Amino acid sequence: MSNLTSVLSDLLVAVPQLRPQVYFKASLTALSHAMEDQVLASTSDQPLLIASFQRERFYRQEAHRYKRLARQTNQVYVLAAPETDFTNASEYYETIAFDPTESLSQEWHLVAIGQNYSTCLICRERPSIVQIKPSPHLPAVDMDPTRQFEGIWTSERQISCIAAELLLQRILHYRPELAPKIELARDRFGIFPQRRSSAKKSKTAAPITLPSLDPAAIDTNPFVQRLVTYLQAGQYKLLKAYRSIAAQERKERLINSITAAIRKGSATGLPLHPQEILKVAVRELGIALAACRCLIYRAQANDDRVAIAHEYLQPGVSSVVGKVMPLQKNPLFQEMTCQQGSICIVDTQTDTRVTDSPLLQQLVKQLDIRSWLLMPVLYQGKLLGIVESHYCGSQPHQWTADETSLVEAIATQVGAALIQAEAYANLEDLNQQLEALDRTRSNLIAITGHELRTPLSTIQVCLESLATEPDMPLELRQVMLSTALADSERMRKLVQDFLTLSNLESGRVEWHPETLLLDECVELALSRIRIRSNPDDLPQIVSTIPVQLPPIRVDGDWLVELIAKLLDNACKFTPPTGQIAIAARTNGGTTLEVTVSDTGRGIEPNRLEIVFDRFYQEEGALRRTAGGTGLGLAICRQIVNSWNGKIWAESAGKDKGSTFHFTIPTVE
Structure with a gap:
């Protein structure tokens, strides 16, 4: 012992x-x-x-x-x-x-x-x-x-x-x-x-x-x-020097912490997050000042009130996260906005700005504020937010020049960081939109050119042959007519997919929810696939839908269309010797999760999200072995979004098959 x-x-x-x-x-x-x-x-x-x-x-x-x-x-x-x-x-x-x-x-x-x-x-x-x-x-x-x-x-x-x-x-x-x-x-x-x-x-x-x-x-x-x-x-002299170094290091460390949060986002290529910057700043500032409570919140000069989202607290101090702070009726906010400078209140019990304002007296009592520091977060004269530091308890706190200088330096850094983060985020959004539009344009030109020109050329050749060769044998005439009809159906489906996706994205579709059984919708989708395709070209399709599943509440026609398109997509990339499985299970009591799995070509992990984009083609538009417009999965996503469901894909990689999941709301 x-x-x-x-x-x-x-x-x-x-x-x-x-x-x-x-x-x-x-x-x-x-x-x-x-x-x-x-x-x-x-x-x-x-x-x-x-x-x-x-x-x-x-x-x-x-x-x-x-x-x-x-x-x-x-x-x-x-x-x-x-x-x-x-x-x-x-x-x-x-x-x-x-x-x-x-x-x-x-x-x-x-x-x-x-x-x-x-x-x-x-x-x-x-x-x-x-x-x-x-x-x-x-x-x-x-x-x-x-x-x-x-x-x-x-x-x-x-x-x-x-x-x-x-x-x-x-x-x-x-x-x-x-x-x-x-x-x-x-x-x-x-x-x-x-x-x-x-x-x-x-x-x-x-x-x-x-x-x-x-x-x-x-x-x-x-x-x-x-x-x-x-x-x-x-x-002892060395100790005094260390105290001075520590004070300077504290200021530099705070600024570097915020800068590091900015660089962390830009180094990873991800958008900067203003909320993360505020979170880091308020924590580091609270530790440095040893204040009872520190707040940083976004605010503009014309805001009437603001909700507190970020704070630093000492043990035993009440939290104000989620509470609404009044601004326009707050005389301290008005003074700070006009002066564009800090406000230091050593003792809220004797300062006339507090004692003459019933609103501030109530706020001081609720938050137990004895000493109060407010610092505006400015950028080029524009108010972006406010930094507050509170000392609570029975004894007032004498604000030093070093403390106000430290808070001012942090507020300046936070202002620049917020502007930079917002500009970076806006630029990222614009870049993503431009990239998406460019991909859509390229894919639209390539796919439309291929999918329209090929069947149109075939139809034209067949019709010209029938018109110019009156003595053509009957069997050959029948082949020409069948080919022209098949390619015209292909063009019709292409145009129909364009119109369907356009109507879904523009909100012009009228939905008619009804109470249904999932297994009935799956059987209808399977029947549609079997009618459209040659049975010898289809892989084995296995459905294991439990009969005890609760009923669902969706538009039946669109659910059948969704399942049919997922099955059609699986058949397209699975050889006849492969297998496709349809399964379902309850998911959290309020939804069903349906899966369509195949043993086909699979999807690369970095493409699991973009497969749902419009005109996406896994092989590229000009070297595809499977036909299609690249609109099927985009339509599926729009259908699932209509009932606030989720749809996603999983795959272990190339030639390892893939699984598509989507959720359906059940009857409450």
């Missing part, structure tokens, strides 16, 4: 006369090296050295020094919380791996006791003053020099022995087999073990009874004290 008490606390209980001081890490490093050098330089026989390194990574930096120290004495003990391969061992010296939850993981200890000298350093780490939040967009700033400790450093032998005993007890807790070796060190240097009558029952070290100490004996070498003071003063 780990000991959760502090060695420093136990030492201060044992020796109440001691007064801990504050040390920077650089000072402790210098003191530790000086103490180790004293051991290396001494001629004392077998001195005692105990070092506690908090974590293994700190120990690894000094391991080479302790190998040298182990040549001077076999009484070297090193404690650390393991992180990789640090374990209990007795190779060069004794290593003790303590539990990471142990209080030692927060402390820094070094005790050196020889025949003619003794020093001890017993310290506990304090929370860092300079704290910079980690950012995924910037490298971490090394704040290690600002680490602070509180504790005791002294060369008084009696205190060093007490500190050594406290650490030896921790060592025995983790490595009881070292008891004989530790007893030798106690006897050699006069270290008295603690009485353990109640220690085993408690996690706290029992008090050590000592004779009263002479306060003058606690004083250390004045030269060393002056050296430590010098180090402390230099470290």
Whole structure:
């Protein structure tokens, strides 16, 4: 079981006369090296050295020094919380791996006791003053020099022995087999073990009874004290520099976070999202200001009210997401719009702009706002939005120039980002529309030219032959007439598909929903396919529609047309030796999901969406092996959209078949 008490606390209980001081890490490093050098330089026989390194990574930096120290004495003990391969061992010296939850993981200890000298350093780490939040967009700033400790450093032998005993007890807790070796060190240097009558029952070290100490004996070498003071003063100046760097880094990090959100969208080739920009900005700003509540919302000068969508909250602060904020009747909004500048209210209880407005008084009461900052988001003088920061509670917050400058910089960056994102999105929409129109134009010319010209040429040849060859045999005349009729039917279907899609897209179709059974519609569609096609050219079609499915509510004629077109599409790309399957199942209780699967040519994964585009041809318009206009699946999508359903395609890839899904509403 780990000991959760502090060695420093136990030492201060044992020796109440001691007064801990504050040390920077650089000072402790210098003191530790000086103490180790004293051991290396001494001629004392077998001195005692105990070092506690908090974590293994700190120990690894000094391991080479302790190998040298182990040549001077076999009484070297090193404690650390393991992180990789640090374990209990007795190779060069004794290593003790303590539990990471142990209080030692927060402390820094070094005790050196020889025949003619003794020093001890017993310290506990304090929370860092300079704290910079980690950012995924910037490298971490090394704040290690600002680490602070509180504790005791002294060369008084009696205190060093007490500190050594406290650490030896921790060592025995983790490595009881070292008891004989530790007893030798106690006897050699006069270290008295603690009485353990109640220690085993408690996690706290029992008090050590000592004779009263002479306060003058606690004083250390004045030269060393002056050296430590010098180090402390230099470290304090460094800390002030780090505070300044941290403030500047905070501002740059916020701007870079928003910039990174913009670049993330443009780097992936996707449209930028203004809402994502606002979300990132409000979070980073709230963290930087440590405000109780931060808001960023879109607003224009003539807006009457606005709904809040993005906020940052401290724990225990009420949320305003989804609430409507009044603008035109808000005197602060009017003042900010006219001045196009920030508004800082230190205390809402005394500011006349708030106390003279019943609306603002009510708002302050509802949101518990004590200090209020409003900053407009502008771009070329146009209001795009507002940034708000609230401090809640009983004490007002004094807004500093650095804070307002930071918020203003973020508001400026957000304004530019919003304009850029909107322009990028509009440009993307226009590009997509132009690309779609260009594809439609090209496909329309190619497909219409092919699908109309080919049958028209055949019809013309057949009719000319019949007109110019009156003595043509009857059998050949019949062939000519059959060919002309077949190609005229092909042209009729082409024109019909054009008209059908045009009517569906323009909304000129009158829908007549009715209650139907799905299996009946499937049978009608299958009958239509079998009548139109030669049975020998069709693959095997299997229908597995459960009879217990609930009735559906759609226009029956259009549902049959939808199923027939999906079956026709599957037959077109599936060889006669393949198979087509029709299945259905309930989907969430309010819809049915119907699937038409085939074992045919399949669809490339990157084309699963565009197969529903008008005039899309998988092989290209000029090198197709299957006929058609490329309008069938576009018509299917328009039919499914008419009852607010969904239609999509799935395929494992080329020559691996494909499956088309669509949903139908059931009768409620």
